[in-house]
Amino acid sequence: MEKLNNANIRSIVPLITPDDLKEEYPISEALTKQILTHRNEVRNILEKKDDRMLAIVGPCSIHDTVAALDYAQRLAELRERYKDRLCIIMRVYFEKPRTALGWRGLILDPDMDDSYKLEKGLRQARKLLLEINNLGLPTGSEILDPIVPQYISDLISWAAIGARTTESQTHRELTSGLSMPVGFKNGTDGSMDVAINGIHSAHHPHSFIGIDGKGQTCVLSTEGNKTGHPILRGGKRGPNYYEEIIEDTEELLIKEGLLPVVMIDCSHENSGKKYFRQERVMNSIMDQRSKGRDSIVGFMLESNIHEGKQCIPEDKSQLSYGVSITDACISFETTAKILDSAYKVLDK
Ligand SMILES: O=C[C@H](O)[C@H](O)COP(=O)(O)O
Numbered sequence: 013m014e015k016l017n018n019a020n021i022r023s024i025v026p027l028i029t030p031d032d033l034k035e036e037y038p039i040s041e042a043l044t045k046q047i048l049t050h051r052n053e054v055r056n057i058l059e060k061k062d063d064r065m066l067a068i069v070g071p072c073s074i075h076d077t078v079a080a081l082d083y084a085q086r087l088a089e090l091r092e093r094y095k096d097r098l099c100i101i102m103r104v105y106f107e108k109p110r111t112a113l114g115w116r117g118l119i120l121d122p123d124m125d126d127s128y129k130l131e132k133g134l135r136q137a138r139k140l141l142l143e144i145n146n147l148g149l150p151t152g153s154e155i156l157d158p159i160v161p162q163y164i165s166d167l168i169s170w171a172a173i174g175a176r177t178t179e180s181q182t183h184r185e186l187t188s189g190l191s192m193p194v195g196f197k198n199g200t201d202g203s204m205d206v207a208i209n210g211i212h213s214a215h216h217p218h219s220f221i222g223i224d225g226k227g228q229t230c231v232l233s234t235e236g237n238k239t240g241h242p243i244l245r246g247g248k249r250g251p252n253y254y255e256e257i258i259e260d261t262e263e264l265l266i267k268e269g270l271l272p273v274v275m276i277d278c279s280h281e282n283s284g285k286k287y288f289r290q291e292r293v294m295n296s297i298m299d300q301r302s303k304g305r306d307s308i309v310g311f312m313l314e315s316n317i318h319e320g321k322q323c324i325p326e327d328k329s330q331l332s333y334g335v336s337i338t339d340a341c342i343s344f345e346t347t348a349k350i351l352d353s354a355y356k357v358l359d360k
């Protein structure tokens with residue numbers, strides 16, 4: 013007989029609970045204090061109580077945790093070297109929102125073969141976040157699935173809502189309950205109003221359905237998250253890191269009763285998805301900062317050990333080490349050069 017319920021569901025498999033995963037990979041008291049400090053650093057920069065710039069730097073997506081830790085060790089050195097002018101946070105993206113179809117990220121599909129071993133993905137993600145934070149390096153990630161934060165968000169110091177979900181009620185409500193500062197990307201079409209509406213919505217308390225640490229379905233009632241800020245990532249009409257656009261955005265934010273602060277994503281439509289153009293965007297950002305436009309409080313770079321991107325091969329042993337399997341990235345060498353130049357501008 014034709015099924016009435018779950019007609020299109022192939023299987024339902026129970027998943028480890030957030031509490032059980034946290035027991036396997038616990039956060040120490042020292043790390044808890046460190047992450048609270050890192051989140052406060054980010055908040056202070058966003059509130060302009062600290063004039064350093066936020067630098068969210070790292071791979072478009074994590075697919076190889078060994079290479080990610082190798083990258084983190086290199087970035088941790090730069091964080092320490094430039095800490096008086098830059099607050100460097102590693103981009104540790106485990107979930108990929110897709111325009112249509114494509115690999116969904118390490119948590120959903122760690123083996124990159126549509127086998128969707130989620131429990132393995134969650135374990136790898138939590139373990140890696142602990143390892144990176146243990147280097148003294150804070151982590152930043154996109155929040156995509158509304159349940160996943162219960163498993164890993166205690167290890168994240170800054171988060172983003174992506175361009176494809178910035179208009180989503182679910183993500184705005186979810187953000188209102190998140191503990192770290194959260195940026196909203198402008199929409200894929202370039203619209204800033206969806207990001208501003210997202211920031212306003214997330215400021216407020218909400219109630220929605222979620223799970224607790226034991227995996228029990230619950231009504232979650234939130235306090236509201238007051239740390240929302242826009243992330244300019246360009247759109248269908250082109251880049252939005254130019255001076256006039258930043259000026260207009262500042263005016264819009266003030267009119268909306270928000271602090272005139274923005275973060276600029278050097279990648280995506282700000283670089284026309286040409287990874288090498290990120291350096292050009294950074295040059296403009298730093299030129300604007302040097303002329304006094306301190307509303308630009310941060311930037312994002314998609315960077316990996318080696319530049320470019322690769323397709324996911326059938327035989328995973330053929331993957332090139334330290335090369336992105338989603339958007340193309342600049343190399344670590346170029347990243348170090350860009351961060352050094354940014355530091356010199358800010359140090360004047
Ligand atoms: O940052 C990564 C990608 O831009 C995003 O996940 C969308 O990717 P897609 O357009 O290749 O699906």
Ligand SMILES: C=C(OP(=O)(O)O)C(=O)O
Nearest residue numbers: 109174175176197245280
């Ligand atoms: C998907 C991303 O960006 P956006 O939401 O701006 O496309 C990303 O930063 O990985």
